[in-house]
Amino acid sequence: MIKQLITVFIFIQGFLLSAQQILNEKERAIVIDEILDDRFNNLLPKLMDAADLDMWVVISREYNEDPVIKTMLPATWLNARRRTILLFYRDKAKNTIEKLAVARYNVGKNIVSAWDKEKEPNQWKRLMQLISERNPKKIGLNYSTDHNIADGLVKTDYEEFMANLPKKYTSKVISAEQLAVRWIETRTEREMVIYDQLVDITHDIIAEAFSEKVITPGITTTSEVEWWMRQKVTDLGLETWFHPTIDVQRSKEELVSHLYSFSGRPEDTVILPGDLVHCDFGITYLRLNTDCQELAYVLKPEETAAPEFLVNGLKEGNKLQDFLTGNMIK
Structure with a gap:
């Protein structure tokens, strides 16, 4: 038998994942667009104010997308x-936010096209007209030394932007890294409700993977469990955020660093009684991602519960976890 040691979340045992929990593609699209509407109209103004940025320009080209866009x-x-340019202008005094696209068409229902190619064939010139008309205090672009998620502006577009920008605005161009990171990391109330459901699905898959339905001690390898999890996600119509990792820790073997999971780890380690099995697993759904790690202990024939030292070690680890999360600053 396999005894599960839950590191972060507590969930109800049981391995039935109803397909009705997962929305079909059309239903997902409706939810995604409703969430975007809320994020653009209610969240983005607050984030721009917090970052002290009144204009944010996001530039990206087809098949080489900025992660933010x-x-x-x-x-x-x-x-x-083609080249999609989004311009967000926040007028805090009037409590308004403009969401414009320097593109030939609207970008969904929220971002309105502000470029008539017949009147102004040059996309860059039209962008500069929009900037000049609004006369921003700061112009944020997605470049960053420290935050890769906020460094999506490519060299060519940066150079084109700066070459076309009126000189009076050159000194106003700054990194939008704080705004970009906050946009990526901040979840709305509705997203958090959905995220809890996504976490439940993630843990249900792990629970099944850490059961005798999947693992036969002495036979099943870590690689087989990884690919079972990957296939399970695909069968549910979801995607893995990254390839699952399954590894084992044994009392008679030297404990190695976490890098062992990515380089140098034997792919076909047979799972044995007495093993502490670890997984790192995440799925993607409705543009949300989970990243969960759990432990399971494989009982020896004479055992009915995990060894006391493992249970106590888990308790101490959870105390440290609670201390850290309790002192995080939002």
Whole structure:
């Protein structure tokens, strides 16, 4: 038997994942666009105020998308189109936010096209007209030394932007890294409700993977469990956020660093009684990602519970976890 040691979450045992829990593609698109509407109209103004940035320009080209713009596209847009330029202007005094696209068409229902190619064929010139008309105090672009998620502006577009920008605004160009990171990391109330459900699905899959339905001690390998989890996610119509990792820890073997999970780890380690089995697993759904780690102990024939030292070690680890999370600053 396999005794589970839950590191973070407590969940109800049981391995039945109803397909009705997972929305079909059309239903997902509706939810994604509703969430985007809330994020653009209610969350973004607050984030721009907190970052002290009144204009944010996001520039990206098809098939080489800025990671930020990928989170802003409507559900029916799988990529940017040609060169897509988004301009967000926040007027705090009037409590308004403009969401404009320097593109030939609207970007979903929230971002309105502000470029008539017949009147102004040059996309960059039209962008500069919009900037000059609003006369921002600061212009945020997605470049960053420290935050890769906020460094999506490519060299070519940066150079084109700066070459076309009126000189009076050159000194106003700054990194939008604080705003970009906050946009990516902040979840709305509705997203958190959905996220809890996604976490439940993630833990249900782990529970099944850490059961005798999947693991036969002495036979099943870590690699087989990884691929079972990957296939399970695909069968549910979801995606893995990263390839699952399963590894084992044994009292008679030297404990190695976490890098062992990515490099140098035997792919076909047979899972044996007495093993402490660890997983690192995450799935993607409705543009949300989970990243969960759990432990399971494989009982020896004479055992009915995990060894006391493991149970106590888990308790101490959870105390440290609670201390850290309790002192995090939002």
